[in-house]
Amino acid sequence: MKLKKLTISLLAIVMIASFTAPAFAEEATVEVEDGVLSNNRVLIPLRVVSSNLGGEIKWYQEDRYIQINTKEKEILLAVNFKNARVNDTIITMDSPVLLIGDVTYVPLKFVSQIFGAKLNWDGENKQATIRSNGQTVVVHVQNDESRIADSLKISQARLMLLSEKLNETSKLSEIKHIQTYFKPYFTEKLIGSILGGQELQNEWIQYDVPENTVYYTSSTTGTLSQSFVLGNTLTGESHYVYDRNIELVNREGVWKVNQMKFAYRTIPNLGYDR
Numbered sequence: 001m002k003l004k005k006l007t008i009s010l011l012a013i014v015m016i017a018s019f020t021a022p023a024f025a026e027e028a029t030v031e032v033e034d035g036v037l038s039n040n041r042v043l044i045p046l047r048v049v050s051s052n053l054g055g056e057i058k059w060y061q062e063d064r065y066i067q068i069n070t071k072e073k074e075i076l077l078a079v080n081f082k083n084a085r086v087n088d089t090i091i092t093m094d095s096p097v098l099l100i101g102d103v104t105y106v107p108l109k110f111v112s113q114i115f116g117a118k119l120n121w122d123g124e125n126k127q128a129t130i131r132s133n134g135q136t137v138v139v140h141v142q143n144d145e146s147r148i149a150d151s152l153k154i155s156q157a158r159l160m161l162l163s164e165k166l167n168e169t170s171k172l173s174e175i176k177h178i179q180t181y182f183k184p185y186f187t188e189k190l191i192g193s194i195l196g197g198q199e200l201q202n203e204w205i206q207y208d209v210p211e212n213t214v215y216y217t218s219s220t221t222g223t224l225s226q227s228f229v230l231g232n233t234l235t236g237e238s239h240y241v242y243d244r245n246i247e248l249v250n251r252e253g254v255w256k257v258n259q260m261k262f263a264y265r266t267i268p269n270l271g272y273d274r
Contacts, residue, residue, distance in 0.1 A: 035108070049111055062265065077106060094107055112130055178195060210224060225246070246259070
């Protein structure tokens with residue numbers, strides 16, 4: 001009888017313990033399929049930051065810059081630029097912010113540092129893992145080989161050359177035979193637009209070597225955006241910026257510029273001097 005009572009007592013303790021033992025919540029994991037590589041740097045969509053890493057994010061669409069607020073920090077970023085302002089400190093990131101289609105991409109390494117997250121990169125599987133406050137975000141880098149093979153992409157040397165030739169359109173008066181001179185670099189469409197009086201950049205505006213990755217919209221088309229800081233506003237709190245948006249096409253194995261458009265905008269002062 002005593003043995004039976006003891007067995008029942010032990011069973012009761014086990015049952016009570018099973019109901020009262022603390023439960024450990026599993027770490028939440030989010031899978032993101034649209035990370036991108038730009039010059040061997042991983043970038044993630046801005047929405048991933050806002051929905052998974054915390055902070056209040058505001059996107060200024062017209063001027064294409066970002067404001068991120070946390071309890072301790074205000075972070076300002078702008079499309080096409082590597083510099084970021086964290087409170088009153090200017091930090092240079094390893095990649096510029098990109099706008100691809102309608103999606104804004106920010107450098108993963110910088111974002112993880114700002115939010116104090118742990119970052120791990122798996123080069124073999126092309127995926128990055130971010131861990132912060134019990135949340136895990138796995139970012140899979142897009143594989144664009146199905147869209148265009150590396151062998152078909154424009155070379156950096158060719159891209160630099162086309163950028164230089166676009167800069168030369170600011171000095172048309174010095175070029176005798178415009179159509180012949182630009183034919184190896186521009187399509188007939190662009191040359192016709194230039195001869196027809198298309199808006200061109202001022203002579204003192206010369207764009208630097210492109211830092212952005214070309215975004216390929218097909219195996220024979222791509223886009224590239226470049227920015228030039230014109231100077232500061234009167235208050236010094238902002239920069240005036242002049243963007244050059246380029247459309248590239250591959251004609252018979254040769255990449256050429258098919259179209260260029262310009263746009264003005266104002267971004268926060270990110271430490272650029274002109």
